[in-house]
Amino acid sequence: xxxxxxxxxxxxxGPGGSWRAALDLADGTLRFGxxxxxxxxxxxxxxxxxxxxxxxVRVRGDSVILEIAAYAASIATVxxxxxxxxxxxxxxxxxxxxxxxxxxxxxWPRVQASGALLGAWDATFTTDGRTSPRVLLFxxxxxxxxxxxxxxxxxxxxxWGSMDGDRFALAHFDGSFVYxxxxxxxxxxxxxxxxxxxxxxxxxxAVRSSGRPHLRAPTAMTTADTTAPFHFAFxxxxxxxxxxxxxxxxxxxxxxxxxxxxxxxxxDAAPVLVDLYRRYHAxxxxxxxxxxxVTGDTAxxxxxxxxxxxxxxxxxxxxxxxxxxxxxxxxxxPQLHGFTAFPTTVFLGRDGRVRLVHAGFLGPATGAxxxxxxxxxxxxxxxxxREPAP
Amino acid sequence: MSRRTQRIVxxxxxxxxxxxxxxxxxxxxxxxxxxxxxxxxxxTLAEWLSNASVSPRAAIATVDVGAGGxxxxxxxxARAIERDGSVWLDGAGxxxxxxxxxxxxxxxxxxxxxxxxxxxxLTVFGPPRAGPPPEYYPYDSTLVFTGPLRTIAPLPHRVLxxxxxxxxxxxxxxxxxxxxxxxxxxxVMRIPEPGTEESSLEIxxxxxxxxxxxxxxxxxxxxxxxxxxxxRADFNRARNPFCAYGPAYPCPVPWAGNTIAxxxxxxxxxxxH
Numbered sequence: 001x002x003x004x005x006x007x008x009x010x011x012x013x014g015p016g017g018s019w020r021a022a023l024d025l026a027d028g029t030l031r032f033g034x035x036x037x038x039x040x041x042x043x044x045x046x047x048x049x050x051x052x053x054x055x056x057v058r059v060r061g062d063s064v065i066l067e068i069a070a071y072a073a074s075i076a077t078v079x080x081x082x083x084x085x086x087x088x089x090x091x092x093x094x095x096x097x098x099x100x101x102x103x104x105x106x107x108w109p110r111v112q113a114s115g116a117l118l119g120a121w122d123a124t125f126t127t128d129g130r131t132s133p134r135v136l137l138f139x140x141x142x143x144x145x146x147x148x149x150x151x152x153x154x155x156x157x158x159x160w161g162s163m164d165g166d167r168f169a170l171a172h173f174d175g176s177f178v179y180x181x182x183x184x185x186x187x188x189x190x191x192x193x194x195x196x197x198x199x200x201x202x203x204x205x206a207v208r209s210s211g212r213p214h215l216r217a218p219t220a221m222t223t224a225d226t227t228a229p230f231h232f233a234f235x236x237x238x239x240x241x242x243x244x245x246x247x248x249x250x251x252x253x254x255x256x257x258x259x260x261x262x263x264x265x266x267x268d269a270a271p272v273l274v275d276l277y278r279r280y281h282a283x284x285x286x287x288x289x290x291x292x293x294v295t296g297d298t299a300x301x302x303x304x305x306x307x308x309x310x311x312x313x314x315x316x317x318x319x320x321x322x323x324x325x326x327x328x329x330x331x332x333x334p335q336l337h338g339f340t341a342f343p344t345t346v347f348l349g350r351d352g353r354v355r356l357v358h359a360g361f362l363g364p365a366t367g368a369x370x371x372x373x374x375x376x377x378x379x380x381x382x383x384x385x386r387e388p389a390p
Numbered sequence: 391m392s393r394r395t396q397r398i399v400x401x402x403x404x405x406x407x408x409x410x411x412x413x414x415x416x417x418x419x420x421x422x423x424x425x426x427x428x429x430x431x432x433x434t435l436a437e438w439l440s441n442a443s444v445s446p447r448a449a450i451a452t453v454d455v456g457a458g459g460x461x462x463x464x465x466x467x468a469r470a471i472e473r474d475g476s477v478w479l480d481g482a483g484x485x486x487x488x489x490x491x492x493x494x495x496x497x498x499x500x501x502x503x504x505x506x507x508x509x510x511x512l513t514v515f516g517p518p519r520a521g522p523p524p525e526y527y528p529y530d531s532t533l534v535f536t537g538p539l540r541t542i543a544p545l546p547h548r549v550l551x552x553x554x555x556x557x558x559x560x561x562x563x564x565x566x567x568x569x570x571x572x573x574x575x576x577x578v579m580r581i582p583e584p585g586t587e588e589s590s591l592e593i594x595x596x597x598x599x600x601x602x603x604x605x606x607x608x609x610x611x612x613x614x615x616x617x618x619x620x621x622r623a624d625f626n627r628a629r630n631p632f633c634a635y636g637p638a639y640p641c642p643v644p645w646a647g648n649t650i651a652x653x654x655x656x657x658x659x660x661x662x663h
Contacts, residue, residue, distance in 0.1 A: 026614040026615050026616065026622075027614075027615040027616050027617045087427075087430045087434075089434055091438070091442070092583060092586075092588075093491045093504070093553075093583060093584065093585070094551065094552055094553050094583075095435065095438060095553075096434045096435060096437075096438045096442075098427070098430050098431045098434050100427055100430075127580075127589075128544040128560050128562050128580055129543065129544055130544075179587070194587075196586070196587035196588045197583075197586070197587075197588040198614075199590065199591075199612065199613075199614045199615055200583075200587065200588040200589055200590065201615045202587075294489060294492055295489070295492065295494055296486045296487060296488065296489060296494065297494065297495070322486070322487055323486070323487050323488065323489035323492075324489055324492075325476075325489050325490045325491075325585070327474075327475045327476050327490075327507065328476040328487040328488075328489060328490070330474075331473070331474040331475065331476045331487060332487070
């Protein structure tokens with residue numbers, strides 16, 4: 001009787017607390033943290049200090065299911081002793097995908113990264129003989145080794161991991177994107193593998209950034225027709241059409257933010273734009289956000305855009321411009337050529353013509369590069385504000 | 391599979407070093423308990439086939455969109471047309487662009503636009519249709535092979551994906567192993583997963599069970615990397631193309647040379663209903 005009561009007491013302990021979790025990819029272990037609230041109802045997936053909220057945690061008997069509704073994904077586990085064993089599921093273009101998951105109580109140990117790794121590296125990714133450039137940034141904070149991976153069109157979000165001898169592993173897992181960077185410091189070169197999903201591997205090498213540009217300049221990706229004022233006309237979240245020809249934009253410097261509520265770097269960019277608006281609106285800056293959403297159906301998209309507006313306290317109009325693939329979005333803005341990235345920020349002079357198109361956005365994970373980019377946005381706006389009104 | 395040892399078969403000029411089946415394991419080890427990972431994958435697939443709005447069982451039609459436009463089956467009056475590289479939906483309210491690879495409801499059907507510009511496709515789905523789970527051969531641990539991919543300079547090909555989509559793929563090499571006393575060599579293509587950083591190394595193969603227990607056109611097998619340039623080919627994970635689940639999908643043409651003379655009694659089966 002006594003033993004039975006004790007066993008029941010152990011089983012009654014809920015899943016609340018910290019878990020050190022891992023996804024077992026085909027050829028690598030992706031480590032991350034899971035935090036479940038004391039009431040066992042909610043939680044977060046964490047890459048070091050950067051976390052994504054779970055939409056729900058469901059506990060039934062020894063089954064614990066972590067749900068990420070925004071990505072139609074879930075982690076279905078069973079309690080085995082005081083471990084969680086199960087699978088992460090999401091749905092790709094060709095059906096469901098399953099990656100083994102495991103977790104034990106506690107947090108992953110914080111590992112001090114070697115100073116030799118920290119800083120910026122110019123990386124070359126190779127797929128079947130074709131190469132493409134990336135920049136890798138390594139840093140350390142109170143959680144250990146952090147990092148960022150930057151391509152020509154933006155960054156892959158915040159990475160977190162650890163170093164063991166000359167080997168390192170950093171992960172980004174937010175419930176949707178499954179990214180793992182593994183590698184080794186060999187002399188003054190890094191060699192490694194970028195893992196995406198369960199089984200995609202891309203080998204890469206990197207050398208210390210020389211200071212010369214390794215990636216294409218974000219202002220050289222997309223070009224614009226500057227022979228006429230930039231034109232847009234789309235409904236706002238209330239169904240009222242807002243157009244570039246409206247009086248509110250006449251003679252103003254206008255920043256057009258081409259974004260989607262589904263796009264993580266667009267969430268990174270929003271607070272920066274809000275700050276720019278507050279700083280320069282009185283001097284003649286207008287901002288307008290063009291939302292490219294998942295469905296293109298107003299009934300489904302408008303609530304997502306309203307929530308984006310409210311979450312970031314956005315004071316400028318957000319318009320429902322279209323759907324979220326680059327080709328489709330490009331088709332709605334025929335004056336842009338080579339549209340490739342969400343977000344893309346278009347700077348219009350007081351005459352309404354395009355002065356600069358900045359593709360992609362470097363989020364806070366990229367540290368000094370993020371700061372530099374924000375400074376460039378500011379200086380561009382100040383320069384355009386000084387231009388005489390037409 | 392960890393007990394397997396690697397050795398080279400197929401001496402030059404073919405020079406295929408392969409995924410080698412060990413001969414050391416006797417028949418007593420041939421059958422083993424289904425690994426939990428494969429059981430989970432199968433359960434997830436069965437659930438998705440029965441319940442997903444974009445399950446191949448629910449597919450009514452796949453239509454090539456084209457510049458001339460095409461009526462959407464099951465959506466009265468609605469048409470799809472390819473313009474400026476995008477699929478536009480017309481005739482159901484305001485004309486709008488359909489996002490690629492996302493399910494969109496049009497009237498009483500669900501549609502998904504896919505494919506490269508100039509080759510856009512629309513898949514049209516009716517309501518989900520429950521059905522029996524896919525059937526499989528008993529798990530056979532002797533049909534798990536590990537070894538290197540013998541790479542070649544990538545050769546571009548247009549192939550049909552498991553869901554019958556015409557994509558630009560690259561033949562990246564081959565794998566070889568011994569099966570039932572014969573040397574087997576299979577071509578491997580990298581098939582991209584559009585809109586993601588992902589791609590998969592796929593083998594589309596036929597064997598002596600094709601049309602006699604497994605799907606006649608062939609089955610797909612994905613290579614899983616296991617480090618140091620080595621891969622695992624687990625025939626227990628061989629799976630049917632979507633055309634096996636419903637008549638809406640085009641069936642991939644068997645890849646030349648990828649026919650195994652002996653039966654591969656592992657992975658997904660096929661029973662014509």
